[in-house]
Amino acid sequence: MANLKEVRNRITSVSSTQQITSAMKMVSAAKLRKAQDAVTSMRPYAAKLKSILENLSASISGGTYSQEREVKNVLLVVITSNRGLCGGFNANVIKASNRLAKEEYKGKKVSVLCIGKKGADFFKKTEYGIVGTDMPRGLNELFDNLIFSHVEPVAEKIMQLFADGQFDRVYLVYNQFKNAAVQITTVEQFLPVLPPTNNESDRIAHASTGSATASKKHTIDYIYEPDQEEIVKTLIPLSLKTQLFKALRDSLASEHGARMTAMHKATDNAGSLIKELKLMYNKARQAAITNEILEIVGGAEALNG
Numbered sequence: 001m002a003n004l005k006e007v008r009n010r011i012t013s014v015s016s017t018q019q020i021t022s023a024m025k026m027v028s029a030a031k032l033r034k035a036q037d038a039v040t041s042m043r044p045y046a047a048k049l050k051s052i053l054e055n056l057s058a059s060i061s062g063g064t065y066s067q068e069r070e071v072k073n074v075l076l077v078v079i080t081s082n083r084g085l086c087g088g089f090n091a092n093v094i095k096a097s098n099r100l101a102k103e104e105y106k107g108k109k110v111s112v113l114c115i116g117k118k119g120a121d122f123f124k125k126t127e128y129g130i131v132g133t134d135m136p137r138g139l140n141e142l143f144d145n146l147i148f149s150h151v152e153p154v155a156e157k158i159m160q161l162f163a164d165g166q167f168d169r170v171y172l173v174y175n176q177f178k179n180a181a182v183q184i185t186t187v188e189q190f191l192p193v194l195p196p197t198n199n200e201s202d203r204i205a206h207a208s209t210g211s212a213t214a215s216k217k218h219t220i221d222y223i224y225e226p227d228q229e230e231i232v233k234t235l236i237p238l239s240l241k242t243q244l245f246k247a248l249r250d251s252l253a254s255e256h257g258a259r260m261t262a263m264h265k266a267t268d269n270a271g272s273l274i275k276e277l278k279l280m281y282n283k284a285r286q287a288a289i290t291n292e293i294l295e296i297v298g299g300a301e302a303l304n305g
Contacts, residue, residue: 018270025263035253075167079174080116086259090118155241175254183254
């Protein structure tokens with residue numbers, strides 16, 4: 001059994017760690033509320049805009065961002081966090097990206113554009129780094145002040161590279177926010193723009209498998225002013241920028257939720273460990289006291305003898 005000093009030092013150390021994890025939990029909870037409100041208020045607008053644009057692009061053949069080409073070059077936009085201590089948040093996104101690169105597009109040229117330090121640290125050691133392009137750099141700083149005007153140039157650059165034919169398909173890989181305890185790892189096709197599908201599950205399956213076909217539903221007959229082509233040219237870029245911005249907001253809210261949950265569990269585990277260590281300390285202290293009493297009694301008996 002460990003001596004009293006060692007156990008006492010461990011209790012002090014675990015108590016300090018518990019205070020840190022508890023503080024991190026409260027900070028994440030405060031940030032989560034703001035991020036959650038931002039993403040939930042944006043979702044209806046983004047979903048409706050995307051639905052309208054899918055109908056528009058489906059009715060116009062040969063659109064710049066709707067062209068289906070033979071898939072040779074694939075770009076994965078991997079959205080992770082800048083910091084750790086958030087459970088499996090980053091590992092799940094990296095795992096989904098690896099599966100897409102090694103299984104779905106095995107034999108194709110796959111490039112990875114990382115938003116977040118954790119993803120960048122992982123993929124810089126792999127063969128999926130982007131070489132020979134002028135993709136934007138320093139994307140980790142987007143999370144420092146996540147506003148639309150900062151995300152817009154990144155989306156424009158990705159769209160331009162797709163229009164120039166440098167990439168034939170672009171995916172977003174990120175954690176979609178459901179609630180504080182649940183984050184859904186999502187693989188979403190960014191380009192080319194998907195035609196409308198029967199339901200959301202078909203859309204997710206289509207995006208995950210990279211299939212070139214999709215089951216179409218009845219398209220809505222909108223009335224256009226000034227004309228359909230002009231609206232498509234204006235709104236499709238806006239829709240794509242909004243899609244990337246929403247993914248980043250989803251990822252930010254998911255990060256705070258995952259960290260809050262992880263720190264809550266860590267705080268509880270620290271409390272359980274402190275109880276065990278205190279029990280061990282009391283046992284060791286009682287054993288030491290018993291030994292001292294036995295030594296005193298033994299010495300007294302020896303003197304009497």
